Amino acid sequence: MSRARIYEKSGLEQEQINPVHWPSVDESSIKEPMRTNYIQRKKAVYMYFSRDRLEKIQEVTGVSPRNLRRLVQRCMQYDRDGVVLGFRGLIPQKNVKLYQLDVFNKKQNNDRKTGEFNRFLDIHPDIRELIEDLYLGRKNRSLEPVMKVKHVHKRFIEECRLKGVTYSDYPLNTEWMGYKAVQRYLKQLALQNFRKSVARHGNDAMQKARHVGEETQNHISKLFPFQEVQFDAHRIDGFFAVDLTTPDGDLVTKLLERFWILTIIDVATRNILGYSISLSKEYSASDVMHCVRNSVMPHKQLELTILGLSYHSVGGFPSEKFPELTWAVWDVICLDNAKSHYANMVKDRLDNLIGCFMNLGPVALPMRRGIIERFFKTLEENGFHRLPNTTGSGPNDPRRNNPEEKALRLNITYDHLKQLIDVLISNYNGTPHGGIYHQTPLELLEKRMTTTGLMPRRLEEAKRSELLFMQTTQKRTVRGSLKSGKKPYIQFEGVEYRSERLANSAYLLNTELVLHVNVDDLRTLKAFLPDGSEFGYLTAAGRWSLTAHSLQTRKAINSLVQRKLLHYTTWDDPIFIYTDYLMRTKKSRNMTNKITQVHEVSKYEPSNLPLEQTQLLEESHRHSKLLDNAREEQLKREKINEMDVYDQLLKQFKTKSL
Structure with a gap:
């Protein structure tokens, strides 16, 4: 050659x-x-x-x-x-050509049944799902708490008979009717699903499986920067105001209910790596990932508008002070047992993106996270508790003196809070700390890097995208119909997603696609074929593609629509209709927080949005603008026609009167 x-x-x-x-x-x-x-x-x-x-x-x-x-x-x-x-x-075993059976070369030993069981399950995937659900106790397929293998095999045979399998077909044509094959398959299933299968052996085994390696994680040396970090959330001790626009166009000042600050601290050096603010009543998995994203991405100082507030020159965030720490990641993260920490998105992103271990701690046992708890106390005493709008440490705290009224009267806003938190944390990293022998966290970090020579891991170049931190994976089936002429589309959270390529891919009908979803912006989704091949971006239909909105907002709107409390037409932006509804509804709990959260998401624009995604959003805006112009022209013509009809009727009336 x-x-x-x-x-x-x-x-x-x-x-x-x-x-x-x-x-x-x-x-x-x-x-x-x-x-x-x-x-x-x-x-x-x-x-x-x-x-x-x-x-x-x-x-x-x-x-x-x-x-x-x-x-x-x-x-x-x-x-x-x-x-x-x-x-x-x-991709291994990917077929790039259509398979054609060669009957002349087909060789099969009828006396051997090797591979027959797997082939049978491939033909009947519902039977495969049944025996797996029965063994692992999923989907309430049986009331039996722990089903033995022989009982699973019995249900397997019953299902085979219901499917029309005869005694001349596998597995009924074998001596043990496939019992050994079922036994081997379930044994492999147990090894592949270790945590779920150990539940068959009691709570003690399940507890050990959940916290295997916990002792090693709790006692590792904490001398190296970014070796271990701690995460926690704290409810902000104060009320803050925000300016909102009513449906009539008036500007009103409302009071935000108390919300959360989430932070990540480096155990070895006491540096705060990043933080986020959650306006929700209870912070969610996406709020956790906001904090993780802000701790890894290079930090930028805010533009301060509060008179007298300033950043200390010796302070700052590690990614600001040391260029070699931009996109640095940690090895172990310690969290408590909050429900949001068990979310699939948090586990997946920390594992596959950050590449760290999660130390969630045994259930009902205290976590050793005193470092971050001490930071929150410092933040309270040096920050929130010194404000006139503070709630103090409790209802009987003498520092608590009509915080709601003072927040409104003094106009202490949410924007002020964001500036205050950023400055407090930046200055904290440059303030001597008693727990590290009165060194500043940034000084100790610099010493550890120069003396040990061990630098933290940095995120791979291909993963340095802020979009990846808020990404979750979902699967949806391609819908459409040749009979009705409806082109292929994807349905996700009550909204249709389409693209020109998908519309011309009728062969994908009833195919399950893998979707990469940015929970902060549902205007577009990235689709992959079942074998992992990239398919392209899909855009939300109608006005859903105009305003950036989160998965939480989408679910809230869908819930109101199902309860017939909210209605919008094809000409309306659902996000604007939702915020107007919240403004008009006096009984809505946490209304101000919800509206502010929607506005914060709609204003956020990622810095590295892919070109294809940007073009799709721009095209969607142009298409919507053209439709609006066409609608305005149509309304003008209808108004002119109405005036002409009115003039004709008026002339007829005058003629008859004469």
Whole structure:
């Protein structure tokens, strides 16, 4: 074979020979060991396009030259949509051609049943789901607390008979009717679902499984920066005001109910890495991830408007003072047993994005998080409790003196609070601390980095996007109908999502897609095929794509619509209708906090929004503007027609009168 590279052949498009333009792959969707195989293949292809020698590529990645050329050719192929296959061609066991059965080469030993059980479950996935649910105790398939294997097998046989399996078919044609196969399958299932399966052996085993390795985490050395951090939330001891616009256009000042501040502190150096503010009655998983995001991303100082308030020159956040700590991440994070900490999004992002261990602590046992608790006490004494609008440490605190009335009279606003918190934390990091021998946290951090020479881990370049922190994964089925002519679409939280490519992909009907959802902005979703291949962005239908809104706001609107308390037309922006409803409803609890939270989300714009996503949102705004203009023209014409009819009737009336 010629030594010329495959991509040097004539007649190839630029998108075929440039891996930068190839569609990406959601590597987390690929199961092991295929994921490792895929990564090695991807590395080999990159080295091939970098003109490394084939012998070196094989030595580094284990991919032979012959197999490498085959993989490169697969990547350069086009799929059925006319898009280059790209890195999707490296996914192990991915079929790039339609399978055709060769009956002449089919060889099967009828005396052996190896693989028959798995083949049977592939044909009947509902039976597979049944035996797994029965064994793991999911979906209330049985009232039996812990079902034994022999009883699961009995239900398995009953289901086979209901499916019409005869005694000449597998598994009824075997001596034990597939009992051993069911036993082996459930044993492997138990190993793959360790935490769920140990519940079959009692609460003691379940407790040990939940907190395995806890002792090691609680007693590790805490000398190195970012080795261990602590997270906690504290309700702000004070009332604050906010200016809102009524549906009639008037500006009114309302009082915010008490809300939360969430922080992350480095145990070794006592530095506050970042914080976030939650306006909710109880902070959620997204609020936790806001704090994590702000602790990892480079911090920027706020523009101060309070007279006399200033940042100390010796203070600051670690990412501000030390460029080498931008995008630095930790190894262990300690949290309490709040419900939001168990959310799937929190676990997934801390594991797959940050790459840290979670120390949630045993249930009903105190966590060793005295460091962050002490910080909150310092924040109260040096900050909130010195304000005239403070609530103090309790109802009987003498510092509590009509905080609601003073917050409104002195106009102590939510914007003032954000500035105050940022300055207090920045100055705290530059203030001598008794727990670290009267050094400032920033001084100690600099010493530890220079003396030990151990630098914290930094987030990989590919993961340095603020959008990834608020991302969760959902699965939805592509809907549509050839019979009714409705083009393919995705339904997510009561709203249809569409794209031009999806509308022209009728072959995906009834296919379950993986969606990457930014819970802070539901205007667009990123879709992936079941094998992990990137499909593209989908845009929310109608006016849902105009104003950025969170998953929490979407659910609140849908709840009001279902209860017939809220109504909007296709011409209305649901977010504006929702805020107007809250302003008009006097009985709405926490109304001011909800409206302020919606406004904060709508104003937030990520700095690194992908170009494709930006173009889709701009196109949606242009389309909405054109519809508004068309509607205004139509209303003008209707008004003119009404005036003409009125003039004609008036003339007829005058004629008859004469």
